[in-house]
Amino acid sequence: MNDDAALAARILEVALMLAERKGWDALHLHDIAASMDIGLADIYRHYQQKDDLAEAWFERADLALVRAAAREGWGALSYRERLEQAILAWLEALAPHRRLTAEMLRYKLQPEHLHLQLQGLLDISRTVQWLRESASLPDSGWRREVGEVVLTGIFVSTFGFWLRDSSPGASRTQAWLERQLRFAERLASYRLPGSAAGPAQAGWTRSPMR
Structure with missing residues (x-):
């Protein structure tokens, strides 16, 4: 890790520590700068607004789910099992600051933060795409x-x-997650009488080649 990346990681860690004490809404970038004895310009180089810190926190979770795909035996798992483990890896990465994570989401949902809500939708889409990639889902088109x-x-x-x-x-x-994935698996394997394929033939529920 180079010096710039190390500073960015340290800023995030200090932000999380301070926010655990005073709450996410009450956290200010100048609090972080004062605690680290650095200037606001040092923070600005890595985080242009407070929500960028939340984005970095969720990106850590995305990285955790991507790394899950490197686990031994991953290729032998079914698509459903891969998805389950990837989602759990994402949640486990956030677990050290679960209450604070909820506060970050409430901050995004404040009426005046519409731009953060739009960014949040993009983040969900990004995470879902990485879940698909980590599970090596084969579908294309409407499926x-x-x-x-x-x-x-x-x-x-x-x-x-x-x-x-x-x-x-x-x-x-x-x-809960296992029930949801198993239900989706059953739904995807459903066939209408006399039809060749069911109405929700989402291939991510099928087992990969062993």
């Missing part, structure tokens, strides 16, 4: 479009469930 809609719904609902989950190791979230 890909249907699969993305289904996967986005599963991802967003699981994230919301996880934010409120107080069970040890987020076990209730894991059970």
